[in-house]
Amino acid sequence: MMSVRTFLLSVICVLAFSSALPAQGLIWELPPDGSWVRFEGTYEKEMPGPQSNDLNVKLQWTRHLVISSVGSEMAEFAGEQTACRWLEFKTTTGKATESGIAPGVSGPRIYKVLVPEKAINGELVDQSKIPVTFLPIVKGYRKVGDRAVEPLKTNVLRFYPMITMLEHYTQWDSVGEPAMVDIPTGAVTAQAYKGTFSSESTTTRSKNEGTIWRTKQIPFGVAKWTVDITRDTKGGTQPRSEFKMTSRIHVEMSAHEVGQNAETELPASR
Numbered sequence: 001m002m003s004v005r006t007f008l009l010s011v012i013c014v015l016a017f018s019s020a021l022p023a024q025g026l027i028w029e030l031p032p033d034g035s036w037v038r039f040e041g042t043y044e045k046e047m048p049g050p051q052s053n054d055l056n057v058k059l060q061w062t063r064h065l066v067i068s069s070v071g072s073e074m075a076e077f078a079g080e081q082t083a084c085r086w087l088e089f090k091t092t093t094g095k096a097t098e099s100g101i102a103p104g105v106s107g108p109r110i111y112k113v114l115v116p117e118k119a120i121n122g123e124l125v126d127q128s129k130i131p132v133t134f135l136p137i138v139k140g141y142r143k144v145g146d147r148a149v150e151p152l153k154t155n156v157l158r159f160y161p162m163i164t165m166l167e168h169y170t171q172w173d174s175v176g177e178p179a180m181v182d183i184p185t186g187a188v189t190a191q192a193y194k195g196t197f198s199s200e201s202t203t204t205r206s207k208n209e210g211t212i213w214r215t216k217q218i219p220f221g222v223a224k225w226t227v228d229i230t231r232d233t234k235g236g237t238q239p240r241s242e243f244k245m246t247s248r249i250h251v252e253m254s255a256h257e258v259g260q261n262a263e264t265e266l267p268a269s270r
Helices: 004-014
Strands: 036-047 057-077 080-097 100-102 109-116 139-144 173-181 188-200 204-214 222-233 244-259
Touching: 057 109, 057 244, 188 222
Parallel strands: none
Antiparallel strands: 036 057, 036 244, 057 080, 080 100, 080 109, 109 139, 173 188, 188 204, 204 222, 222 244
């Protein structure tokens, strides 16, 4: 299996002729072990109805994401014993009810990963100047709905699209100056950063634009974020001018609750 270092060095080769550096967008710092934050927001999708090409069908779901630090240990990473942290991500999307979210048949998703602490330094590159495109992990586990816990067969954790709709953008650009931002946990000082990811084929074109507000006042470093995703389609032989928008997604998430008593939901995985 390809090592984390070899994988990330290959990313550097791809970017050799570009000054842009990519970075994952959720984990910018490590708070004290036991810290957790619950993000809450909405996931909205617009698409054509059965008898119209206009985006006249609008669907909305509630989304929760809980990020927790649930333990620490020493483990081998890049050939040496390294201080690591267990991080857990639980995401739930569904219709809001009086008793909480009804996630449907898929149920919540939980990812538990052991992350080298030195890989998280709040920068776009790690201590070895390697771009932090994804979150490097020593090992990890996943549980989807009522299914059994299964090990992750990878050395990196991808956040998009199962944990967040924030893509792995090629660059984060700061927007304006740090400012006070009102979120449900209380006002914080945050700096906005924007990223864009686009892709195109002969029949489809998509654009993902995300904005995060980074702060040191919320565990793991993010106060809130928004994502806008558009998808255009056309016939394979038609010119690019014939692309027409066929769906639009808008996501808004903000920190609603924080705490210091986190406990793992996957105790048998360690």
